[in-house]
Amino acid sequence: MNIRSLTRGDGGVIGAAVLLFIASFLEFHSYDCHGASDCPTGPNGWKSQLFPVLPSIFLAGIIAAALIVAARFQPEGRKLVGLSLDQWGTALAVFAAWSSLWTILGGPEGVSGPLIKIELSPGVGQILALIANLLLAAVAVLTPRTPALKAPLMGTPQPTPAPYGAPGAPAGYGYPGQGGMPGAGAPSPYGAPDQTQPYGGAQPGPQAQPGQPVQQQPQPAQAQAPQPAAAGGGEPFAPFWFAVPVGRPLFAEDGSPTQVSELVPGTWYLAVDQRGQALVAQTQDGRRGLLQDTSGIQRG
Known part of the structure; x- marks a missing residue:
């Protein structure tokens, strides 16, 4: 589960659901007994006497928000x-918004007691429930059609590659240029290639500058280690460091849709x-x- 997949619209949906949950514990009706001492307390949305207010207004809205947010973590389609x-x-x-609107417009105006007449008016919980459900419905309908609401809720940090060993290089795991890389007097991170020699070679080769190809020195045939061939039978593949612009799934090497990790x-x-x-x-x-989507990756 990657929270970076949430949009601003999802943030509005979550906020409306929290407001709706709080409103369910507040007075749904407000009683005015004209100064009588035995005036009853207004019930909240969880009281059985208000059924079906709870399932049609409060639970419907909260479940709606949960379904909208859960959809962001499900495979598309x-x-x-x-x-x-x-x-x-x-x-x-x-x-839920429709139920809230008709409840507040068509609710009872008052009840008659044995000695006094009790007037009913919308309580704080009923008013907040209407506001929350209207907000929830508006955001849910507008998010797929509004670019501002479809924007990511959390900003995506963009890694900035720097020349090998340059001061101020990012401190991300295994970045080629940290003090822990070969040639800097410290052990290499797990699985990191030695930048002081060509991949699989036994003799040191020329240092590479960012964006420039490395000219491999010829090595004796018996000292050469096998190198993985590039797809299509071209030049041998040289391992490199990279970073992704957004979170992306990493699938099993056998090509199955099983997700083994997330970058x-x-x-x-x-x-x-x-x-x-x-x-x-x-x-x-x-x-x-297997990283299937390689668009926009940044090489170290």
């Missing part, structure tokens, strides 16, 4: 009885092989998987 979760949530939010922004990962347009990536804990 998954449906329930022909509709996606956010579509069910939107329909339920509109129903998050602000962290450097090691690409150890290439399969077509996809990369075989290795995480901090040594797990490997």
